[in-house]
Amino acid sequence: xxxDFSVFSKRATKKSGVEVITPLAMKLxxxxxxxxxxxxxxxxIGEPDFDTPKNISEKGIxxxxxxxxxxxxxxxxxxxxxxIASYITRTREIDVSPEEVIxxxxxxxxxxxxxxxxxxxxxEAIVQNPGYYTYETDVKLFGAxxxxxxxLEKNDFSFDxxxxxxxxxxxxxxxxxxxxxxxxxxMFSKExxxxxxxxxxxxxIYVLSDEIYSRIIYEGDFLSIASVKDMKERTILLDGFSKTxxxxxxxxxxxxxxxxxxxxxNKFMVDSNSCVSAFTQLAGVExxxxxxxxxxxxxxxxxxxxxxxINALNEIDGISCNMPKGAFYAFPNIKSFxxxxxxxxxxxxxxxxxxIPGNTFGEYGEGYIRISYANSMENLEKAVKRxxxxxxxx
Ligand code: PLP
Numbered sequence: 001x002x003x004d005f006s007v008f009s010k011r012a013t014k015k016s017g018v019e020v021i022t023p024l025a026m027k028l029x030x031x032x033x034x035x036x037x038x039x040x041x042x043x044x045i046g047e048p049d050f051d052t053p054k055n056i057s058e059k060g061i062x063x064x065x066x067x068x069x070x071x072x073x074x075x076x077x078x079x080x081x082x083x084i085a086s087y088i089t090r091t092r093e094i095d096v097s098p099e100e101v102i103x104x105x106x107x108x109x110x111x112x113x114x115x116x117x118x119x120x121x122x123x124e125a126i127v128q129n130p131g132y133y134t135y136e137t138d139v140k141l142f143g144a145x146x147x148x149x150x151x152l153e154k155n156d157f158s159f160d161x162x163x164x165x166x167x168x169x170x171x172x173x174x175x176x177x178x179x180x181x182x183x184x185x186x187m188f189s190k191e192x193x194x195x196x197x198x199x200x201x202x203x204x205i206y207v208l209s210d211e212i213y214s215r216i217i218y219e220g221d222f223l224s225i226a227s228v229k230d231m232k233e234r235t236i237l238l239d240g241f242s243k244t245x246x247x248x249x250x251x252x253x254x255x256x257x258x259x260x261x262x263x264x265x266n267k268f269m270v271d272s273n274s275c276v277s278a279f280t281q282l283a284g285v286e287x288x289x290x291x292x293x294x295x296x297x298x299x300x301x302x303x304x305x306x307x308x309x310i311n312a313l314n315e316i317d318g319i320s321c322n323m324p325k326g327a328f329y330a331f332p333n334i335k336s337f338x339x340x341x342x343x344x345x346x347x348x349x350x351x352x353x354x355x356i357p358g359n360t361f362g363e364y365g366e367g368y369i370r371i372s373y374a375n376s377m378e379n380l381e382k383a384v385k386r387x388x389x390x391x392x393x394x
Contacts, residue, residue: 048246174205211239
């Protein structure tokens with residue numbers, strides 16, 4: 001099969017004639033303005049603004065000093081796989097063994113590996129829309145069709161079970177779920193997960209469950225589809241350290257899946273990354289086994305910022321914004337201004353606020369923008385003032 005690499009250029013430049021602006025592309029645009037002297041508040045990239053907790057960084061540094069600077073097992077060191085297995089067993093209430101865990105340089109590899117292992121040309125994968133853009137790109141990269149599962153504002157960006165059932169065909173090989181979601185912050189309910197599980201079992205479909213924001217929740221309890229009866233074997237659970245422990249640059253994530261799939265993922269690791277750096281994995285052991293108070297402090301801070309930014313956005317004439325239940329993104333509706341998401345986001349950029357147009361996350365994101373509130377209150381307040389001023393001129 002000849003791969004279609006235009007999926008990348010389409011994403012980065014033009015899709016159906018509309019420019020698709022990823023967070024990194026927006027950051028570059030902002031940099032262009034900053035180089036000319038502009039002051040920009042950066043709300044485009046989805047990464048914690050906090051430093052990695054000190055106990056974790058210290059363990060990483062200590063590991064380098066102690067010579068943990070060599071290759072490890074490609075599946076990951078047993079100490080970390082044991083910690084992860086125990087953490088997932090505790091939090092998802094399923095029995096997980098270290099053999100069912102693989103450590104990767106970020107959760108993102110699990111998306112790529114899952115698509116590479118499960119999808120062939122002509123297959124279909126159901127992906128949330130709006131949803132993290134990597135899913136659609138990776139599905140297409142492996143010659144499969146990305147079937148959008150619309151998450152609509154009128155349903156609080158949640159799930160329409162009847163519509164979902166209609167999307168399943170004999171070609172459906174994978175359902176990808178992100179909960180809490182990027183970019184909408186919504187979470188699937190127990191009923192949603194049970195319905196998806198029922199369909200996955202009935203139609204013999206794997207589920208990729210992206211749980212990278214599972215520790216950044218403000219309302220309700222986190223629920224994993226892997227905990228639903230008979231779902232463990234057909235779920236690929238993705239989680240990691242980037243968001244929960246503010247470790248985006250360390251590159252550390254993991255997948256939990258049945259042993260057969262983990263063996264395949266391990267082959268991908270052998271022939272691509274070889275392994276995650278040893279000291280990063282040891283820092284990961286400290287993250288999971290050490291004190292968790294920093295996680296709680298960061299979550300409380302995100303919550304304060306969420307309450308501030310959502311209320312402030314709703315006070316601006318013409319903007320309405322649902323209250324997200326988790327993650328650190330606001331996804332306001334900007335349809336009343338009669339501009340496309342791109343036009344609106346570029347207007348805001350020129351007014352000194354970098355955001356992401358909603359259509360970057362799929363066609364159902366058109367008419368929205370994504371704002372990352374993983375930024376200081378001071379910057380959020382500055383951004384709100386600038387947004388108010390910019391929209392008053394529209
Ligand atoms: N999944 C979702 C939904 C994300 O938003 C991100 C990062 O933004 C990732 C996965 C990848 O995270 P990482 O590769 O840093 O672990």
